[in-house]
Amino acid sequence: EEQKQFRNIFRQIAGDDMEINAEELRNVLNNVVKKHKDLRSEGFELESCRSMIALMDTDGSGKINFDEFRHLWDKIKSWQKIFKRYDTDHSGTINSYEMRNAVNDAGFRLNNQLYDIITMRYADKNMNIDFDSFICCFVRLDAMFRAFHAFDKDGDGIIKLNVLEWLQLTLYA
């Protein structure tokens, strides 16, 4: 039943082409965020939604279909729980220290340099990360780990890319 309901919601968002583009994704994300008083966000930027589409667009259509959207939605649903868990002062944002624990809780294993890079890239001048930045960071982390493992066929933790493969991976993200 919930599956049917979700498909109807998707159909409403996606429209006739049954694919969700960046504008449609931005509208649904911002409509949902508004309902959550404990999630501070100036709203998802179109550019962030274009990135999320690119990162989730496994069939290279430039938009996301039902399966890709459901996959993204399930991830955002679980990541927003992590966000709320680590927003201990209920400010609607999480600080760079809490971000380390949130990243770990989501199952990403990084090193100190990468935690600093995440803070530099996603935190505001007070070292706080708001919800939309948090989600964009996690979508990118998830997609980059998946892309690496897709290339790492023998699972030895080493991949070999020529420059055009590297550009394909890093440009459409």
Ligand SMILES: O=C(O)/C(S)=C/c1c[nH]c2cc(Br)ccc12
């Ligand atoms: O708090 C909840 O119970 C749920 S179901 C939250 C969310 C479930 N999907 C979400 C997407 C965005 Br964007 C923000 C919040 C949620």
